């Protein structure tokens with residue numbers, strides 16, 4: 330039997346190490362090596378997938394049952410850490426500011442506990458240490474392999490600094506939004522700033538497009554469906570007395586319902602192209618689809634709630650977010666559930682002073698284990 334005190338100590342030390350040595354999306358080489366080292370020290374089987382970064386541990390139960398997957402994302406962010414933690418980042422300009430270091434360690438703890446409880450485990454659990462969540466596309470690296478081929482359910486979790494340690498946020502239905510990106514290039518005709526009649530001003534056209542895009546949410550989308558569009562970058566010109574030939578803008582669309590995603594893509598293209606046309610310019614729209622919305626299966630959410638209550642956690646309604654998670658790519662194939670684990674109230678995720686209370690590590694590992702034991 331694993332000594333719980335000893336396990337907790339090891340998890341905390343591992344957490345400090347991961348926090349000190351953060352690695353960005355697709356560069357998680359040392360992180361992956363450390364995860365492997367810890368799994369091997371507990372004699373946990375690692376599947377022989379040839380992933381560049383990230384890896385998959387497997388725990389085979391002694392009873393028949395489904396194949397379940399637990400997703401733990403492992404990458405950090407390009408942020409200069411501003412905490413006074415003794416184990417703050419030793420890699421300048423990189424930081425675990427989204428709590429993925431906690432995800433790794435809770436996943437490792439869960440793998441250890443499941444391994445020990447193989448007699449009670451029905452079926453198989455794959456613990457997937459996934460790269461590059463912050464890129465929104467890391468899950469696709471896992472989906473390129475056959476890791477998910479026989480998986481029946483997928484579970485995910487995220488550190489939540491809006492709640493105290495000991496609080497679990499659960500909601501059935503949509504919890505994060507679909508994340509799409511657009512780039513609009515407006516092509517006009519450049520000329521002297523004093524002779525606009527000689528050209529076609531792409532800046533004026535862009536301004537009209539930005540205004541009109543906001544009519545999608547207010548006039549086209551069902552008022553009961555959450556969605557938004559933000560133009561976040563607009564770029565044109567080089568000086569004060571020249572009208573440039575081109576303007577480029579980009580932004581993001583967030584939706585929950587699949588039909589709204591389709592509607593936005595169609596309307597953004599239509600508005601940009603036709604507005605530009607009305608001004609004698611041309612607009613070229615590039616649409617870059619990211620992950621869909623994350624949707625919590627009711628039965629799975631109920632199990633998460635039941636287990637949390639049995640274990641003495643406080644259960645609150647998980648807040649839905651217009652942020653996204655590439656976890657949703659897995660849910661395009663199979664049912665899933667994604668819960669929020671309170672990590673101590675403090676600075677939000679992606680903030681330079683974000684911090685996780687290490688006291689949540691072992692309880693989170695135990696909670697995930699209970700869910701997977703069913």
Ligand SMILES: [Zn+2]
Nearest residue numbers: 427463678679
């Ligand atoms: Zn993040």
Ligand SMILES: [Zn+2]
Nearest residue numbers: 427428429487
């Ligand atoms: Zn995250």
